[in-house]
Amino acid sequence: RKEVEQDPGPFNVPEGATVAFNCTYSNSASQSFFWYRQDCRKEPKLLMSVYSSGNEDGRFTAQLNRASQYISLLIRDSKLSDSATYLCVSRMDSSYKLIFGSGTRLLVRP
Amino acid sequence: EPEVTQTPSHQVTQMGQEVILRCVPISNHLYFYWYRQILGQKVEFLVSFYNNEISEKSEIFDDQFSVERPDGSNFTLKIRSTKLEDSAMYFCASGLTSVLGELFFGEGSRLTVL
16 A cells, blocks of 8 residues: 555646645654645655644645545645646654655646 | 755766766755655655764665765765666755755756666
């Protein structure tokens, strides 16, 4: 079973739409979670950390459900520039490494 | 804005040759990493480096690989005898602490092994 699992998409949405991505993780020892964004053939960049209480950063909202081992990312009012692959990432407290999911591809059309 | 820089951006090599990928992390960062991404696949952890030694490595990081920080500035990844399956994008990353998940990645070095 994959450590971090995501729907690969692509999600094809019109500008202004709201879109949600889900992610599940298999290791209950995972303690920290993040969403990274990766543009085509570019490096990953941190979008936001995910806190247990849920957190919001502008148009982006992240949620964590530890009981279900499930993380989500909601993007409101999608922009063309949001088109990218969104990577769900976990880290265990005992470890230095980030564990990446395979990513969910988002295409925002005019 | 400070950034992680990597050289070369693309290297083509023959199977069996040695390759050195170079990285200059952000100057006040203390934790350094190499990740790789095979085309179409996920980003995979190779190794982390702190206080001039390897702090963690993955099963991918076998005896073929080594890292060093020779001059307090550059952070290098050496692949001793490249194989076809080493073809990938290699990302260097640095972070200020080990606790936070915010790593700053370089633009990557694409390695093609023929």
